[in-house]
Amino acid sequence: MLSERRLEVLRAIVQDYVGTEEPVGSKALTERHQLGVSPATIRNDMAALEDEGFIAQPHTSAGRIPTDKGYRLFVDRLAGVKPLSSPERRAIQNFLDGAVDLDDVVGRTVRLLAQLTRQVAVVQYPSLTRSTVRHVELLALAPARLMLVLITDTGRVEQRLIDCQAPFGETSLADLRARLNSRVVGRRFADVPQLVQDLPESFEQDDRGTVSTVLSVLLETLVEETEERLVIGGTANLTRFGHDFPLTIRPVLEALEEHVVLLKLLGEAKDSGMTVRIGHENAHEGLTSTSVVAVGYGSGDEAVAKLGVVGPTRMDYPGTMGAVRAVARYVGQILAES
Amino acid sequence: MLSERRLEVLRAIVQDYVGTEEPVGSKALTERHQLGVSPATIRNDMAALEDEGFIAQPHTSAGRIPTDKGYRLFVDRLAGVKPLSSPERRAIQNFLDGAVDLDDVVGRTVRLLAQLTRQVAVVQYPSLTRSTVRHVELLALAPARLMLVLITDTGRVEQRLIDCQAPFGETSLADLRARLNSRVVGRRFADVPQLVQDLPESFEQDDRGTVSTVLSVLLETLVEETEERLVIGGTANLTRFGHDFPLTIRPVLEALEEHVVLLKLLGEAKDSGMTVRIGHENAHEGLTSTSVVAVGYGSGDEAVAKLGVVGPTRMDYPGTMGAVRAVARYVGQILAES
DNA sequence: GCCTGGCACTCTGCCCGTGTGAGTGCCAGG
DNA sequence: CCTGGCACTCACACGGGCAGAGTGCCAGGC
Numbered sequence A, B: 001m002l003s004e005r006r007l008e009v010l011r012a013i014v015q016d017y018v019g020t021e022e023p024v025g026s027k028a029l030t031e032r033h034q035l036g037v038s039p040a041t042i043r044n045d046m047a048a049l050e051d052e053g054f055i056a057q058p059h060t061s062a063g064r065i066p067t068d069k070g071y072r073l074f075v076d077r078l079a080g081v082k083p084l085s086s087p088e089r090r091a092i093q094n095f096l097d098g099a100v101d102l103d104d105v106v107g108r109t110v111r112l113l114a115q116l117t118r119q120v121a122v123v124q125y126p127s128l129t130r131s132t133v134r135h136v137e138l139l140a141l142a143p144a145r146l147m148l149v150l151i152t153d154t155g156r157v158e159q160r161l162i163d164c165q166a167p168f169g170e171t172s173l174a175d176l177r178a179r180l181n182s183r184v185v186g187r188r189f190a191d192v193p194q195l196v197q198d199l200p201e202s203f204e205q206d207d208r209g210t211v212s213t214v215l216s217v218l219l220e221t222l223v224e225e226t227e228e229r230l231v232i233g234g235t236a237n238l239t240r241f242g243h244d245f246p247l248t249i250r251p252v253l254e255a256l257e258e259h260v261v262l263l264k265l266l267g268e269a270k271d272s273g274m275t276v277r278i279g280h281e282n283a284h285e286g287l288t289s290t291s292v293v294a295v296g297y298g299s300g301d302e303a304v305a306k307l308g309v310v311g312p313t314r315m316d317y318p319g320t321m322g323a324v325r326a327v328a329r330y331v332g333q334i335l336a337e338s
Numbered sequence C: 001g002c003c004t005g006g007c008a009c010t011c012t013g014c015c016c017g018t019g020t021g022a023g024t025g026c027c028a029g030g
Numbered sequence D: 001c002c003t004g005g006c007a008c009t010c011a012c013a014c015g016g017g018c019a020g021a022g023t024g025c026c027a028g029g030c
Helices: A004-020 A026-032 A039-051 A068-078 A086-097 A102-117 A170-184 A189-196 A205-226 A235-240 A245-257 A259-268 A317-337 B004-020 B026-032 B039-052 B068-078 B086-097 B102-117 B170-184 B189-196 B205-226 B235-240 B245-257 B259-268 B317-337
Strands: A120-124 A133-142 A145-152 A157-163 A230-233 A274-278 A290-297 A305-312 B120-124 B133-142 B145-152 B157-163 B230-233 B274-278 B290-297 B305-312
Touching: A004 A026, A004 A039, A004 A068, A026 A039, A068 A274, A068 A317, A086 A102, A086 A317, A102 A120, A102 A230, A102 A305, A102 A317, A120 A235, A120 A245, A120 A259, A133 A170, A133 B133, A133 B145, A145 A205, A145 B133, A145 B145, A157 A205, A157 B157, A170 A189, A170 A205, A189 A205, A230 A259, A235 A245, A235 B245, A245 A259, A245 B235, A259 A274, A259 A290, A259 A305, A274 A317, A290 A317, A305 A317, B004 B026, B004 B039, B004 B068, B026 B039, B068 B274, B068 B317, B086 B102, B086 B317, B102 B120, B102 B230, B102 B305, B102 B317, B120 B235, B120 B245, B120 B259, B133 B170, B145 B205, B157 B205, B170 B189, B170 B205, B189 B205, B230 B259, B235 B245, B245 B259, B259 B274, B259 B290, B259 B305, B274 B317, B290 B317, B305 B317
Parallel strands: none
Antiparallel strands: A120 A230, A120 A305, A133 A145, A145 A157, A274 A290, A290 A305, B120 B230, B120 B305, B133 B145, B145 B157, B274 B290, B290 B305
């Protein structure tokens, strides 16, 4: 096991490297941190840390830089989450409070997060899976053409057009609308299939086909929209990546455009608490030189979606984690209020 | 005025520079193009072109590169629009035909354009200003809470919640719905305000307040949504920009994130025909080293929105213009069909 | 009058050798 | 187990020299 001091050395290396972007040597460490021992001792510790795979040297006789494994240890055991200052917190709240609708909330969140962390921000739209139905509306655009509108408690609205085989009377429509709402309003999306299963049976023979069609479109909407939308921002921060640009940045930009990849990434994050994926821990190969800090957010106790940032593995983890957590918390509040 | 041959020299310089990304000299020119004169002659021509401001040398005793003014002349007088090959055209059509809804059309278009031009693609959602109303729906979510749904001929759906001061009866609602539709269906958005102006007067005193509210929300929706949404893609192509990355690419990424800027940019493009803005012709300072090729597209004869690409001033203008024009044409077709 | 070949000049980019500084590993002594 | 000392290894910056590309100018030919 690593001694207390060696962990301290690792922490110092991570902190210095994150600050300077340059490999850090034993002498510089003793100068900038009160470790109470000489450079020679540090050298031994560093050699040990290197043997264990926590740090590495880019080339002989250069300083050391942390490896993914080193960052992992740092995040897990050596660093806390740095809380934001209260002016920062106020600024977040003020900025988010100005939002007028869901799109605006999400848009503001992504900009805020990008600015705060100076990294690329990713915000997933509130998911339908966990959320509940506020209202279902059915209306006839034409005798055999219906429109289904679904309103969720997160303020999202989805609509679908439905072509039915047979005309559907106004009374039947009102009937279906009423029954549908009485069964599903306030319920979770996941529970809806169960709740409407036997609806067609209670209708006239002639209408059953249409009722079934409507229900299947409704269920389809739930499933389809569980594939979430997301918004990204702050890509300009990628320019702060490192010195060897084109090669580093290109795969990241490509990965960011594949929303499927990002959604999968966010999906892998734990629902509660914060998830930090470092370098090669990310499955996608374009992101092996980045770290992803993600957290769930939601209007109640439960997460309805995730948000996070993508940045170089060499990032300020405590600060980033603090910002991500704070933003998630405030967004959750905003959603709960609306 | 410039002689025919000098224009030919300029064309050759632009073509070579776009291909090689390196300043082009007199000797190389005579080798790669059949100009029928010696390098020395070319040198004189180049000196003249430089005096006129069409080309410049990065430093003494290097080759010449085109200036913005040089590209402008090239685009206006020396280069045509290069039509796509028929396999390319077929590929476009197949790819776009697979789209299932408006979002999908736009999403596919942006990816297609990015891939075809190997640049950053920008696609504006079909605008509401020019388009017409397909249907307006009004429904009561609660006694004093209405929902307004607007369906456009471009397949777009917008919805708004309305809180009314007084309850609004079902018959009044049906009445309003019917009258509203009979007046505005098939009409252009721009004409709607005129058409509904006198509607409140034909209602009972009690209902007039609510009717006015509904109308104002409807009009508001039109205005608000004229501020268009847009989608961008292919940002990874920015890595092909040049050698001096960070500085060049950062302001571009920043500009791309400011959708307002891009919308303004597209808005400045001519409605019909293609608009090419080169380098400093772009008002936004982050985009002074880029060129923007934009064109309107639409379901009928008229443009309902714009699309285009953003790339380095050193781009293949004929090819890019060909791709942009072709994509716009096919998207227009798809929209007209649906 | 215009094109051409020749010539001198000016840069940039590259290679190479050198020197410096940072950093390391190892070892012997406290 | 810590420490100071020492030899060693690189990366990097600096400067000179050299080649190559490109230019401008000029005198001669068609």
